[in-house]
Amino acid sequence: MLQIKNLYVNVGDKEVLHDINLHIDDGETHVLLGPNGSGKTTLLMTLMGYSNYTVTKGTITYNGEDVTNMHSNERAKRGIGMLFQRPPTISGLKLGKMLTAISRTKKENIPELAKSVHMDKFLERDINKGFSGGEIKRSEVLQLMIQNPDFVMLDEPESGVDLENISLIGTTIGTLLEKDKHRANRKKSGLVITHTGYILDYLDADKGHVMCDGQIRCHGNPREILKDIKQRGYKECLECRHT
Amino acid sequence: MPSHITTPELSKVDQERLTQSGIDLDMKNRCGSFLQMDQDVVHAECSQEGIEVLSYSNAFEKYAWLKDYNWKMVSPDKDDVTKYVAAQKNPKGYVIIAHKGSSNILPIQACLYLGKDQIQHVHNIIIAEEGAELHIISGCTSGAHVGKGGAHYGISEFYVKKNAKISFTMIHNWSENIEVYPRSASVVEENGVFLSNYVCMQPVKKVQMYPTATLKGANSVARFSSIVIATPGSLMDLGSRAILEGVGASAELITRAITKGGTIISRGHINGKTAGTRGHLECKGLILKDGVIYAIPEIEGSVVGTELSHEAAVGKLAKDEIEYLMSRGLDEDEATATIIRGFLDVKITGLPEALQKQIDASIDEAEKSGF
Numbered sequence: 001m002l003q004i005k006n007l008y009v010n011v012g013d014k015e016v017l018h019d020i021n022l023h024i025d026d027g028e029t030h031v032l033l034g035p036n037g038s039g040k041t042t043l044l045m046t047l048m049g050y051s052n053y054t055v056t057k058g059t060i061t062y063n064g065e066d067v068t069n070m071h072s073n074e075r076a077k078r079g080i081g082m083l084f085q086r087p088p089t090i091s092g093l094k095l096g097k098m099l100t101a102i103s104r105t106k107k108e109n110i111p112e113l114a115k116s117v118h119m120d121k122f123l124e125r126d127i128n129k130g131f132s133g134g135e136i137k138r139s140e141v142l143q144l145m146i147q148n149p150d151f152v153m154l155d156e157p158e159s160g161v162d163l164e165n166i167s168l169i170g171t172t173i174g175t176l177l178e179k180d181k182h183r184a185n186r187k188k189s190g191l192v193i194t195h196t197g198y199i200l201d202y203l204d205a206d207k208g209h210v211m212c213d214g215q216i217r218c219h220g221n222p223r224e225i226l227k228d229i230k231q232r233g234y235k236e237c238l239e240c241r242h243t
Numbered sequence: 244m245p246s247h248i249t250t251p252e253l254s255k256v257d258q259e260r261l262t263q264s265g266i267d268l269d270m271k272n273r274c275g276s277f278l279q280m281d282q283d284v285v286h287a288e289c290s291q292e293g294i295e296v297l298s299y300s301n302a303f304e305k306y307a308w309l310k311d312y313n314w315k316m317v318s319p320d321k322d323d324v325t326k327y328v329a330a331q332k333n334p335k336g337y338v339i340i341a342h343k344g345s346s347n348i349l350p351i352q353a354c355l356y357l358g359k360d361q362i363q364h365v366h367n368i369i370i371a372e373e374g375a376e377l378h379i380i381s382g383c384t385s386g387a388h389v390g391k392g393g394a395h396y397g398i399s400e401f402y403v404k405k406n407a408k409i410s411f412t413m414i415h416n417w418s419e420n421i422e423v424y425p426r427s428a429s430v431v432e433e434n435g436v437f438l439s440n441y442v443c444m445q446p447v448k449k450v451q452m453y454p455t456a457t458l459k460g461a462n463s464v465a466r467f468s469s470i471v472i473a474t475p476g477s478l479m480d481l482g483s484r485a486i487l488e489g490v491g492a493s494a495e496l497i498t499r500a501i502t503k504g505g506t507i508i509s510r511g512h513i514n515g516k517t518a519g520t521r522g523h524l525e526c527k528g529l530i531l532k533d534g535v536i537y538a539i540p541e542i543e544g545s546v547v548g549t550e551l552s553h554e555a556a557v558g559k560l561a562k563d564e565i566e567y568l569m570s571r572g573l574d575e576d577e578a579t580a581t582i583i584r585g586f587l588d589v590k591i592t593g594l595p596e597a598l599q600k601q602i603d604a605s606i607d608e609a610e611k612s613g614f
């Protein structure tokens with residue numbers, strides 16, 4: 001589904017990502033781990049097509065199509081979606097109106113979907129204005145439910161969220177990624193940034209990657225990598241040059 | 244139900260312009276109507292019991308006491324505009340009286356139409372007597388083909404008596420060669436509420452106005468809301484003022500201003516003269532193309548116990564907001580229009596739904612053409 005080859009990315013004049021290579025197959029969910037500032041969010045924003053993130057070298061191929069220089073709305077139309085860690089507040093724009101605007105089929109039952117993530121009372125509220133951490137994440141998840149992307153990127157879906165909401169968000173994202181289906185029948189793929197690993201209880205992740213200093217340093221079983229990091233921190237990862 | 248308004252001499256285009264100004268010629272959702280075309284009053288009636296819609300001249304023939312409301316809130320010597328209107332031997336305009344305890348659910352519409360090259364002058368007096376509730380939508384427009392241009396001089400005096408309420412929603416739909424000079428003032432008595440809403444999404448050469456509400460009564464309220472877009476060549480010198488005199492009086496002055504190349508001067512002044520009064524002034528401006536938004540918020544407190552605040556912000560569309568919507572699949576133009584629509588979305592407390600919808604419809608119309 002997604003193929004990243006020799007990707008170098010600048011933010012402004014500074015090169016932040018160096019020689020990223022990643023392959024995510026249909027139905028797979030990958031986890032991206034790494035210390036703060038290592039470039040995880042930069043990678044996701046680049047994959048989403050944000051204009052501040054300039055690809056200086058390398059390619060991003062999605063479903064066989066080179067999307068490296070494609071605008072974010074074109075990527076979204078092709079089925080790429082993202083849960084943002086800190087989405088902007090948009091004064092005056094009601095969540096309900098935005099959901100109507102982004103609906104691809106215009107057939108979704110927005111009130112019902114909103115109710116399923118306890119956001120039905122927020123449809124007439126300005127997007128993210130005065131929302132708590134959990135409400136922001138539920139709003140993001142709701143938008144993804146309306147978008148129904150084939151490739152879902154999640155930037156710390158559990159940060160700022162209490163345990164009860166993690167369960168709701170995790171279960172809903174699990175459904176988005178077809179975790180309720182047998183592995184062989186899953187078509188949707190995901191790339192998840194997590195620090196705590198709580199979200200992994202709901203996502204049945206297939207592969208893990210560790211990013212340090214703008215490079216992917218190692219790959220492996222996500223739970224084993226997480227266990228190592230919890231025990232030893234990122235110190236060894238920072239020193240490790242093995243990829 | 245009042246009768247359909249006939250305007251045989253108006254082209255379909257101009258009738259559509261009336262509709263865009265909030266005027267319903269079929270009178271389906273209106274309880275009364277006043278229509279002045281240039282200097283001719285062609286329609287004045289109201290079917291709502293206890294409420295009268297009269298031409299200025301008929302009103303003064305009917306009620307001698309109206310002289311006590313004439314030029315009392317606005318001085319005839321205020322400026323050239325007021326002097327011009329005061330000098331007219333045959334004054335035009337309307338008088339709307341909501342007698343004691345009356346109220347209208349369906350609004351009254353007042354339409355001032357400028358069709359020829361000239362100065363249209365009106366003098367309006369609006370009175371809500373004790374306990375009355377009066378809702379008015381005023382649609383002001385010009386013909387699509389007003390040759391060399393024209394001007395509209397409008398004097399409006401509002402009297403909100405004890406426990407009464409007036410909402411006045413003015414939608415301007417002029418054209419590039421029209422100058423508009425409203426001069427209006429209101430006085431609000433005990434527990435009275437005055438809502439003044441102004442919407443202008445279409446080109447105009449110049450608008451200059453600075454309506455003032457004097458809140459004399461205890462717990463009286465005034466809310467001014469302005470939603471405007473200045474196109475290239477437009478000069479919009481707008482403002483509103485609230486003078487808080489009654490104990491517990493409060494005022495809110497809200498402006499959403501967008502320039503696409505024109506100039507907007509957004510003035511505001513709240514004067515807290517009595518303890519226990521409150522006022523808030525808010526101006527938010529968005530510069531889409533090179534133009535000017537000059538916000539001049541003033542708050543003036545002269546006693547202990549008045550609480551006044553203001554916030555003013557002028558900026559551009561936030562790139563991160565546009566990209567956020569684009570990441571959800573909207574193209575750049577759609578994302579921009581969606582954010583602007585939200586920016587202009589001001590919900591006015593106490594305004595009947597029909598009038599709020601009319602304001603929303605004006606903005607929707609502007610959105611169709613991509614603002």
